[in-house]
Amino acid sequence: MRDKPLAMTQDSSLTDQTAMDGPLLFARVLDGKGGCRLVSWAEAQGWKSAPDNPDAILWVHLDRTKPGVAEWLESGLSIPEPTVELLTSDQTRPRAFTEGEALVATLRGINFNPGAEPEDMVSMQLWCDGTRLVTLRRHPLQTPRDTLAEIDGGSGPQDAGALITSLTEHMVHRMNQSIVDMNEYIDRLEDLDPDDHAEEMLRKITRIRRNCLALQRHMGPQHVALELIARDAPPWFEHHDRREIDETIALLRRFLDDIDISKESAVVMQDELRARSLASSEHATYMLTIVAGIFLPLGFLTGLLGINVGGMPGVDDPMAFWAVVGLCVAVLVVLLVIFKRLKWL
Template sequence: MTEETDQDHRTEEDIRHGLLYSRVLDGHGGAREVHWQEACDWKPEKPGEVLWIHLDRSAEGIRDWLMNQIGLPEATANLMVSHETHPRAFQEEGALIAVLRGINFNPGAKPEDMISMQLWADEHRVITLRRRRLQSPRDVMKQLDAGNGPKTAGGLVTEIIEQLVARMNRAILDMNDKLDHLEQIDFTKEHETALDDIAVIRRNCLSLKRHMSPQHEALSAIGRDAPKWFSDMNRRDVREVIARLHRYLGDLDVSKESAILIQDDIDSRAASQSNKTMYLLSIVAAIFLPMGFLTGLLGINVGGMPGVDNSHAFTITVIALVAIMLLQLWVFRKLKWL
């Protein structure tokens, strides 16, 4: 189910308040859909129930709703609706607040064009907010609708985090596939295209590293000081995500170094080809230099030039020039210049 398909189920009130979708987790891996008013009035009716609300933070009135309905302090509510994208995480009165980033896989977008997502969660409610479409929450929603999703608030938070980080691997694999292709192409025919692709890959690596390194710190903060309502399994899952993200950051460094090596190889091949061309031109110039001197000397228009009255002088001159050229070629070969 895409976000657009889910939005078709929304009421006018949902749309007006920026509700993208909302689910009540049943504690067994499934969930039921709820709309805006029910989500606002919701209270746990059965053990294990958790409310998840996914909002468009650009909708009007979200900040006031967070303050008045959820009871968030003004500073926290401002953070939840701000366009600040620097990842961080902290606890406030037992609740977890985090700003995280996901890779933008929307059509026409660049992977390094990250999408930020704000998250507030306590033991019974999880609220996520975003401005642009983000795939990871939709994937978690699909799991819930299929009956095999997370069962607790801690499980929901860790699953969202896992999905955000897992999609980073897809971008790295795409770049590595391009690098593998670049290693096999004929640089003499696709020189400019290869350099353009390498420049894009290097920019992507630098951008992803710059954006995702703070996310590693944010997740590490969650791992060090996880909320009390996180289970031991949730804590292990967070540590595993941190280790995976650390590995992905290392993979980015490897991809960047591979791109640099390929570019160096292209540059060295281009320089070698240029040197060969210049060398051949120098040899040609060296061959024709004495012949050019002789023909120039014989072409001066002054008295006393030999062969002016000899009908065989031109033939003799041509034979002499050919002999000089052959002599030069023999000398160049002796010197191993050719």
């Protein structure tokens, strides 16, 4: 909705100094205690889990449009080619599946980039084998930055399952602002006078319904994807992580319900405006019909008396005009009485 964009400013300028070259946006090695250390793209490409720190987890966030991403996924992480194509393609419908000990998912979040519409959702692909997590995006996405801020602050996730849970939780929570904005937008429309702003209201309501449908189209499959993660994730995705995902699923379900309510509210307003417009049109047509019904016999009478033929009575009588006027008034009164008794007036 261009009148009040349901979006917040995207902080896409945050990049690590070590990630200025290549596809890397940022990379961290989690220490399993909530903290991390920064790693470069070269170090991330050759990273292996050390025996002295088996709880360490590598998280790499990449721009999937940059060259070399697909090659590293396939050769460096031994990801099958079909999965690499999924992770780097523009087929971004939310989905999730397991591949051996790895979890693969595509998730979508609200587009908070400046000037974006709510339905312009942005995707994030992820692949994780329990010790390495790779997230990929095409357009700027704030969700990974939220989790990164927690990690850099020393209070982040401690394992791969918790890291994925944090990402999904932030992604779903960020949808709340757009839904709240949409509800406030509907409230403001309800406060407008339909008689003065009917066309404007109909145009904005149509936009709201389109936004709701677009959000449902993406969030419905995402709900299914999260349920699959909670149910079929590999063993390294622990029980408490599944519980957290369940809470995120419940929140997403509530957001879907809120979108349904917003859509129904928009439908009710739209139906009311159309009903008012139809009633106004029908009333105008009805009044025109009444006027035509009154003046039709009067028009016939005056037309009959106005024909230019010989023998017309009263041609030489100066009082004939007033007699005709009196006759017309009498006909008008009779018609009004008849219409009143028929309850047409």
